[in-house]
Amino acid sequence: MKKAVVLFLQIILFNNAFSQEVYENISTNETYLFVGSIEGDKIKVLNLENKSTDWVDYKKLNQTDRFSSQEFINRIFDNDLYFEAGGDEPFWNMEVRKNTLQFIGLNGRGKRIPIKIEVNKSDIDNSLLFMFHNKDKTVYGLIRGLKYSTEKQSFCTLCTCEETSFFEVFVNYAGNVYKGCATITKE
DSSP states (O other), X not given: OHHHHHHHHHHHHHXXXXXXXXXXXXXXXXXXXXXXXXXXXEEEXXXXXXXXXXXXXXXXXXXXXXXXXXXXXXXXXXXXXXXXXXXXXXXXXXXXXXXXXXXXXXXXXXXXXXXXXXXXOOOTTOOOEEEEEOTTSSSEEEEEEOOEXXXXXOOOOSSOOSSEESEEEEEEETXXXXXXXXXXXXX
């Protein structure tokens, strides 16, 4: 009975990926944090030892842990990573860093705006969700991670982005609502 329960939990917990999973490379023993993008059989990861981002074959990895949403966000920002977002109709870009947001519109210009980030404290549904806003709440939005499964891929389709990402982004900037996809990028 105990083996059946363990097997059931592995199927439920490890068959679905969110961008908070910690993996170990079977052959090199390196530890990685999945950062939410996929291309074919490769996933984008943060190497937790040397702090680099890389694309690795997920078939060579074993999941060893899963960070809470807050721990995941802390690891991203503490390792000089940030969320790079964009969308179509109209085309726009945005960077979300630990304490700042930079929105870049059609004119190619933007300014850094101090923001506060509030992370979903409940990990009941295993999803990443955080909101951000400036001091007077005239700029605000959210980034949420979509669930990924090897059987059924759910990924962001709100823009024609270079990377296939599991992050959707919605932002209200200057009274306009923008939607798009976000990836995690190294400075």
